[in-house]
Amino acid sequence: MKKIDELVNLTLKTCENWIKVDQNGLLCFIDPIDKKEISAHYGATHIATAFILLGNLRDDLPLLKKGKTLLLSVIKRWDTSKLLHSFHADFNNFALCVAFDILKDIDSELCNQIKEKVCSTSDSNHDTVNWLPMRWYVNIKRYEWTTDEKYKNIGEACRSKIKRATNKDGGIEDILPKGKSFNLQYDLATVAVLQFMNCRGLEIDLSKEMGFLLNSVAPDGDINYQGRGTNQIFAWGMWLYLLSSSQDDLEIKKAISFLSNKVAIMLENNNLMLNNSKGQEKHLWWDYHYSSVYTSHFLFWMVLSLVDFQKKAIKTKTSELNDSGVTIYRTANYFISTFNGRKKYLAETGPIISSFWMKKYGMINKGTFGPWLGMFGNKNTYGNVVLRNYIGLLKIKHNKNWSKNRIINRLLPNIESINYIKTIPIISKFKIKEDGNTIIIKFDNSRKEKVVFNFPILDSIINIPEISLLADGEPMMVVNNYKIKTQYGWCSIHQSKISSAKEWILRIK
Known part of the structure; x- marks a missing residue:
């Protein structure tokens, strides 16, 4: 408290x-x-x-x-x-x-x-799932005030849609039909409002939903590292509310530990992400983002966490199923969260590695991709930053080199090439395993595209990881080439040279 x-x-x-x-x-x-x-x-x-x-x-x-x-x-x-x-x-x-x-x-x-x-x-005239619990509660109040049955029916329709959006493992989709959008921020937002309703007399079983979220918490206490909401303050008032109202003191301490040295910096910068960027930059903000809106929402839910402190316990359980597509690899020495992906947003595509932590190094990387054109991603995206914020293979295409073609040079002596390069993430399956004190990740390039291996490493890391890379069994040098600024701050990009190798094996000792 x-x-x-x-x-x-x-x-x-x-x-x-x-x-x-x-x-x-x-x-x-x-x-x-x-x-x-x-x-x-x-x-x-x-x-x-x-x-x-x-x-x-x-x-x-x-x-x-x-x-x-x-x-x-x-x-x-x-x-x-x-x-x-x-x-x-x-x-x-x-x-x-x-x-x-x-x-x-x-x-x-x-x-x-x-x-x-x-x-x-x-x-509102859409069925974005994290909005539906609020609509449900509003129509409960309308029914109380008027006894008009239509409001009860609207509330029941909201309940039904939320149920349809809830996967068997407890993760909740954000758009129906399933398969379009899933992220941790709006999943927990849905659960938080349902818990708010429980604290006001409803009986909604949130055991699987809360178990799913608690299982997703990274070792540094972060719950908001995957999808469209990555590192935004919107999630955090609601997460504190869920933990506070449901009497989970241990997880509150983790959450507060993660937040404690970040909120003051965010507020000073008029930011809405928990990083050191100035809000005026709106770096990797979505088009609908405003500092005042998300900050007030954070305060609103923090105050509710005081109002409803320890009001309604949730007996959590973790499902063995995995239909939300979030897979957690966890031992005492490492934590890797992966996501199978959804169709609507680049920030939620997959399969990807969403979060990668090792006890020896700390948080290596999290928060893949970012705002990208289309719906709500047009104003504040930075192409090379977003596409490079990804652990895996990048297809590289560049202009033709005519300088050594004697026939072309003879026929067209004044030909000029326009120099360009295209970077395309190769979203394909990968395999993760532990071998002694080493994490091994295999990436597939079965089409033998010309690719580079791309590995962003957060500058906040304790030590630079000991990494090695094999491309079709041959050692491939990985070089620290440049920096990008992601939702979590500055990252150093480690990359290989171009190759058409079919199998790429990353080892981190």
Whole structure:
């Protein structure tokens, strides 16, 4: 509790600095980078509700009043905001319902306004799975307020879709039908809201879901190293909530240990990733990212972790099945998490190595790929950085060399080549095994493409790993060639020369 309190106070101080008064005398929650309130998203509703929750919990009347005043300002802008193209209805309705639960015995007039706005605002018009538990809860509240059966039916439809998205091993897909998107951040986000509902009287069995997540925690305490949410703060308030509400003190200590020296730096930089980058760079942010939105969400769920502290235990169990495609290789000496992949995002393709830790060295690499064109990956991607953030084989294509072709030079003496290179990840199966004190990973290039072996190693590592590489049985030199800045900070890229070898064997001693 004390450590979460400290993180709450740190984040609260930053968020309070982002509250401003507009020309109409209303409070706004101004993003420190974009210099405006991101009203289509959910920063203002979440920070207002966080103030209300925390003010009530601590009997801090000025903070409670500030939260109510901001929430009233949000409600006055509500009918305009909800017309914005990307209005996050499920998030905003949910925050208002959470505020209602606290305010119902404090401010009946404000609660009536909340009811009116929530009941006159549509749910979001898509079925992204991590949004569905919030929609479910909102419709539970609508049914309580109105006894209209349609709201009960909407809630049951949400329950059914979440169940369909849940794999037998406890991992939860983020898009239906299955096979399009899976990542740890939005998996745990879904479970966190379901646990929130359990803490309010529902009985949802989360034993497999929680077991899956706990099994995925890396030795450094990280839970958010795979997929579209890699190293974003969005996951962490919800993870603390899950652990705090379910009475898991050991895992809370791991999570706090991972966060403790990172949150202050993130807040100072107006960042939303737990690295040392400046938020203004928006380095490897997705198109929908805003610092104020994710920071307020972090505070909101941390405050809920205090409100619901040890409220509902979860008896966890780990499934022997593996239909989510996350495989954990773990001994006392190493931890490797791999992922079979999904179709929609490069950041979630596979099979890939998502996280690679060895006791001798520390965390070697994690967080493969990143934002890449298409859906939500157009503004802040850096091609060579994203494609090189990958342990495996890269197909290399470059321009033709005409300099030694006598016939071409005789017929076209003035020919000029345009120099270029294409880098294409070879996403293919690999095998991992332990041999004594050595990890062996075999990569397949059965089509005999011209490839290089690519191995990004985090600069934060304790010691440089002792590595060797065989290409069709022949030793291949691996050279530390250059650096990239990934979601976790600077990486040194170790790579081989080009070869068409069929079998590549990496050994790490």
